[in-house]
Amino acid sequence: MTWNFMCLILSLFLSQFVHSLNNNTTDSLDTCLQDFAFRTLIRHRPHTGNLYNAMLPANLSGMSVSIVRLRSRRLWNRGANFCNFHIPSRTIPVPHVKRLALVYHDFGNWSSHYYTVPGYSMITPVIGFKVFDASNMMSRSVKKLSLNTMGKPIVIRFSNSTLSDGMVSKARCAIFSSNGTLHLGEITLANVCFSQDQGHFSIVVPLKRKRGQxxxxxxxxxxxxxxFILIGYVVIASVKVLKAKKIQVMEKQADEDLVLDTIWVGRSKMPSATVTRTQPTLEDGGLP
Structure with a gap:
């Protein structure tokens, strides 16, 4: 009961601060989803090979989690084909256990909040699965397992993908591994990805650049x-006009300050200034 309450509080926290998630926080969310899935098995007293849907908090509406318990012998003989994932036969859990549980995630409309691929846009929800030891369902600590497919690929089919055949060459399969790394793989078949181990997956396409920008x-x-050129021309022209006006004002003022007499020289009237000479003075101070 206490762990369920903690998971509920964590899911509320993630829904409010989802854009600041890091790998550790995503692992914590996966742990909560795993707990909801295992409690579903305990509540239903499950049959081996039956798929059960887990009940999630209301604030995670749009996300789905499912779980199935298998014997390792069945996985070896027949493989597993649940929730758009096909695990091939001749697959063994590592380390080997008698029973294992496959927990499937579909993040739905939460995909772009929890996972991002720089430079790409996701055209499918993020789906994935993880493998756990199910030998003791009542154990408080559940051990994670790996899968050895003997070189055969795990097939992931995206049933609700909008990828057309013409976009296959540009599309990529985004693989989010459990250690937080991102790998982009080529797609050879429309709406199909391949992997060698568990993780989360989505089909992405390059972001469209705005044409004509x-x-x-x-x-x-x-x-x-x-x-800038027009402003510079206006400034230069204004300076020249102001300078010309200033010169005109100075010339006009000079003309007004200097008053000259006029005389006739021949048939022309010309300005004439009165000549004033300094009177000579003798050494004894008298006039000549």
Missing amino acids: WKLWAIGIVLGIGG
């Missing part, structure tokens, strides 16, 4: 340069 930048640069 470079034209807008070019137009903006040209207009900016033209604007």
